[in-house]
C-alpha cells in the first residue's frame with residue numbers, strides 16, 4: 001500500500017491537533033475564538049434570508065437574538081441575569097453598558113429588550129455576512145473618527161427612538177476594555193438621552209477575567225462563568 005507524503009502529513013496533523021488543543025492554552029484560545037467568529041458568521045448566513053423578508057427593521061433583532069442564544073452553551077457559559085424588571089416597560093430608553101470583548105454579544109443577547117438596537121462602529125458593516133445582518137437588524141452605525149457625523153447620526157437616532165418606539169444600547173466607553181476597570185465615558189449616550197428625553201438604563205456585564213483573557217490567551221473550559229447583567233432604573 002502506498003501512502004503519499006501529503007496524506008501522511010495530514011494524518012499526522014490530525015493526530016497532533018487534538019494533542020496541541022489539550023496541552024497548549026494559547027492554541028485552545030485561538031481555536032475557541034476562531035470557532036466563535038466562524039460560528040457567528042455561519043449564523044449570520046442563516047439569519048440573512050430570514051431578516052431580509054422584513055428588510056431593515058429593528059424587529060429583526062428578535063431573530064438575531066434567537067439565533068445567538070444557544071452560543072453560550074457551546075462554551076459552557078451559564079449566565080445569571082439580575083434586575084431585568086428594571087427595564088422601563090413601555091417607553092424608549094438608552095441602555096449604557098460596559099464592554100469587555102466580543103463575548104459581550106452573548107450577554108447582550110441574553111437581556112436585549114424588544115425593539116432595542118446597539119450603536120456600533122461602522123467597521124462592523126464591512127464584516128461580510130455579519131455586517132449585512134447588523135444592517136438588516138437596524139443597528140446604528142457611527143464613524144468614531146468623524147465626531148460631527150457621529151453626532152448627526154445620533155441626533156437622527158433620538159428622533160427614531162421617539163417616532164418608532166426604539167431603545168438604543170450604547171457602550172459609552174466607546175471601545176472594548178478588558179482591564180477590569182472602566183474607561184472614561186464618551187458623551188454620546190447621554191446627549192442622546194437628553195435629546196430624546198428618555199431615561200438611561202445602566203447594565204453591568206460582570207467581569208469574566210476568571211475564564212477569559214485575551215492578553216493571557218486564556219479561555220478555559222472547566223470554569224463556568226456567570227455573566228451578570230443588572231439593570232438599574
Ligand SMILES: CCCCCCCCCCCCCCCC(=O)SCCNC(=O)CCNC(=O)[C@H](O)C(C)(C)COP(=O)(O)OP(=O)(O)OC[C@H]1O[C@@H](n2cnc3c(N)ncnc32)[C@H](O)[C@@H]1OP(=O)(O)O
Nearest residue numbers: 043044047064067120121147150154174186187188189191
Ligand atoms: C445571528 C447572527 C448574528 C450576527 C452578529 C450580530 C451582532 C449584532 C450585535 C452587534 C453589536 C455590536 C456592538 C458593537 C460595539 C461597538 O462598536 S462600541 C464602538 C461604537 N460605539 C460608540 O463609540 C458609542 C460611544 N461613543 C460616543 O457616544 C461618542 O461620544 C461619539 C458620539 C462617538 C463621539 O466621540 P468622541 O468625539 O470621541 O467623544 P466625546 O468626547 O464623547 O465627544 C466630543 C464632543 O462631542 C459632543 N457630543 C458627543 N456626542 C454628542 C451628541 N450625540 N450630541 C451632541 N454632542 C455630542 C461631546 O459633548 C463633546 O463635546 P464637549 O462636551 O467636549 O464640548
Ligand SMILES: CCCCCCCC/C=C\CCCCCCCC(=O)OC[C@@H](O)COP(=O)(O)O
Nearest residue numbers: 037038040041101102126127128130174175176
Ligand atoms: C468580507 C470580509 C469578511 C470578514 C469576515 C469577518 C468575520 C467576523 C465574524 C464574526 C464577528 C463576530 C463578532 C461581531 C461583533 C463584535 C462586537 C464588537 O466587539 O465590536 C467591536 C467594538 O465593540 C469596538 O471595537 P474596538 O474595541 O474599538 O476595536
